[in-house]
Amino acid sequence: MMDQETYVTADGRTIGGVLMEMRNISLRFGGVKAITDISFDIREGEIRAIIGPNGAGKSSMLNVISGFYIPQEGEVWYKGAVRPQMRPFEVARQGIARTFQNIALFEGMSVLDNVMTGRLNHMTMGLLSQAIWKGKAEQEEIENREVAEKIIDFLEIQHIRKTPVSRLPYGLKKRVELARALAAQPSLLLLDEPMAGMNVEEKEDMSRFILDVNDEFGTTIALIEHDMGVVMDLSDRVVVMDYGKKIGDGSPDEVRNNQAVIDAYLGVAHD
Ligand SMILES: Nc1ncnc2c1ncn2[C@@H]1O[C@H](COP(=O)(O)OP(=O)(O)OP(=O)(O)O)[C@@H](O)[C@H]1O
Numbered sequence: 665m666m667d668q669e670t671y672v673t674a675d676g677r678t679i680g681g682v683l684m685e686m687r688n689i690s691l692r693f694g695g696v697k698a699i700t701d702i703s704f705d706i707r708e709g710e711i712r713a714i715i716g717p718n719g720a721g722k723s724s725m726l727n728v729i730s731g732f733y734i735p736q737e738g739e740v741w742y743k744g745a746v747r748p749q750m751r752p753f754e755v756a757r758q759g760i761a762r763t764f765q766n767i768a769l770f771e772g773m774s775v776l777d778n779v780m781t782g783r784l785n786h787m788t789m790g791l792l793s794q795a796i797w798k799g800k801a802e803q804e805e806i807e808n809r810e811v812a813e814k815i816i817d818f819l820e821i822q823h824i825r826k827t828p829v830s831r832l833p834y835g836l837k838k839r840v841e842l843a844r845a846l847a848a849q850p851s852l853l854l855l856d857e858p859m860a861g862m863n864v865e866e867k868e869d870m871s872r873f874i875l876d877v878n879d880e881f882g883t884t885i886a887l888i889e890h891d892m893g894v895v896m897d898l899s900d901r902v903v904v905m906d907y908g909k910k911i912g913d914g915s916p917d918e919v920r921n922n923q924a925v926i927d928a929y930l931g932v933a934h935d
Pocket residue numbers: 693696697698716717718719720721722723724725890
């Protein structure tokens with residue numbers, strides 16, 4: 665079922681086949697319709713944004729993608745098959761990693777140790793097997809450290825690798841969170857409002873790192889964001905939500921010129 669058609673973007677990047685597809689997703693909380701009949705796909709190698717005003721349903725959608733919410737209706741297709749209901753840790757094993765809007769790091773631990781926790785899904789050996797196969801356990805530990813260190817270098821946080829996270833300014837904490845998610849070497853990286861609460865300089869840094877990650881590792885990235893301006897330069901394609909419905913989907917230019925999107929952002933009254 666996977667759409668394998670690839671295409672090359674204006675800036676020369678190759679976007680692959682469909683990695684994830686949301687089909688007619690609806691999600692309710694009691695009487696509140698958070699998502700109504702939304703379909704869209706995420707293709708390999710692209711940066712895909714989901715934007716919309718407050719309460720549009722973006723977080724709910726990210727939680728459906730990450731497996732945290734099970735929609736009442738619709739199907740989530742991933743890597744060419746319907747994804748069965750699974751717990752978030754099982755979703756993580758399938759190669760989906762995420763960051764959170766409110767930073768979720770171990771504040772008392774160093775940057776390096778936090779990034780290493782991103783490797784948990786790659787640790788195959790329990791305590792008993794580590795005791796029996798010591799050499800193999802050491803080898804695994806070395807490999808995990810190598811991946812963590814490579815990502816720390818890439819995100820330019822070597823100088824704080826031993827620093828407890830609690831001592832870092834907000835912008836750097838967000839970068840450490842990105843590093844931890846990347847340490848899992850995900851097929852799909854989900855970013856929950858990665859620029860929220862940042863100053864202009866921090867936003868520019870974060871945008872650059874998101875682009876570099878996509879470029880260097882080829883990681884497919886889906887992000888939700890409140891601020892339309894921030895994602896327009898960053899994204900290949902944008903889904904726009906409003907009141908739980910999809911009102912736009914396309915390239916940044918298409919979305920920018922979509923009347924329903926303009927109305928939603930200008931706060932035009934809805935029937
Ligand atoms: N756990 C929940 N229980 C009940 N209602 C919820 C829950 N989560 C979200 N909602 C409701 O669903 C709708 C969509 O909320 P959601 O948080 O997904 O929107 P959002 O676009 O992420 O908003 P924001 O930009 O303000 O974070 C809102 O009406 C919200 O009140």
